[in-house]
Amino acid sequence: MKVLKNVEMKEYSHMKVGGIGKELIIIEDRKEFKEILSTRDRVYFLGNGTNTLIDDGNLDISFISLKDFQNITVEAKKDEYDLIRVEAGLDLDNLIDYMEKNDYTGLENIAGIPGSVGGLVNMNGGAYGTEIFDCIEEVEICDCKGEIKKLKKSELTFKYRTTEIKENKWIVISALFKFKKGFDRECAEDKRDQRKTKHPLDYPNLGSTFKNPEGTFAAQLISDAGLKEYRVGDAQVAFKHPNFIINLGNAKFSDVMGVIDHVKKVVFEKFNVKLETEIIILKNN
């Protein structure tokens, strides 16, 4: 394993907010999980940091990265489909490129989400009616004691933007995908284009801040509440997509939290709807 000390964590969050992490450990081998988990008090597994808001100040947290876990392996070829094992550190975009090259279909709708495979599996990420679990057969996890096991999809519970993996704080090491042939290039390109048009990608952000409440859209509620461009310090509700909070330059953790708390309060007062955050808020204590 590689261990970096006193790391500026804002460089590892897509929001460009965050203090100094005690250490950042880059895991190089499965055998290292047990040692790390038994010798550290507080760990946080970081993927691409596209959904993680990190506190400011000195963070008494060991950040762990699976960035070196990038392999893609064909495990079985059947008549109707292939089984492909993908390690957690791979960017979703690289997996989509691999699918295009090998003519596999199933994840075109989620093309363009900037997360890692591990991050997406952890929270069952998705878009446009597709969730990553739609194509999963099995997940290789490491539990909190460092035990590694492979769990079939039927042994796991998962729903909208959460999974048993997330609730139990397990680590995703790899996922086994079941892909049929027939990559839909037009669909993937269309979804990537829609993201460029609809999302405020000129500023650091973490994607959708709040989960969509049942039957409605968080962005619509925030817009109807008149909160577009509501700002605290350098954190602002995006005009282009009001479920996004953008960092206009030097936003602090407390600025982003100020926006989140205000949006929750106003939406509850106006519509009696409790917004729940989709992003992960990592506090120092």
Ligand SMILES: Cc1cc2nc3c(=O)[nH]c(=O)nc-3n(C[C@H](O)[C@H](O)[C@H](O)COP(=O)(O)OP(=O)(O)OC[C@H]3O[C@@H](n4cnc5c(N)ncnc54)[C@H](O)[C@@H]3O)c2cc1C
């Ligand atoms: C512009 C933009 C657009 C987005 N659009 C979408 C969208 O359409 N749909 C959607 O679902 N999300 C979207 N997101 C959010 C984000 O990309 C996803 O939530 C993604 O799954 C996060 O992956 P990550 O690797 O960046 O995770 P991180 O932010 O690094 O971590 C998020 C959570 O996953 C955990 N985690 C990371 N790696 C692992 C692992 N190997 N094992 C276990 N837990 C792990 C972390 O501990 C943390 O709890 C968007 C984000 C941005 C910035």
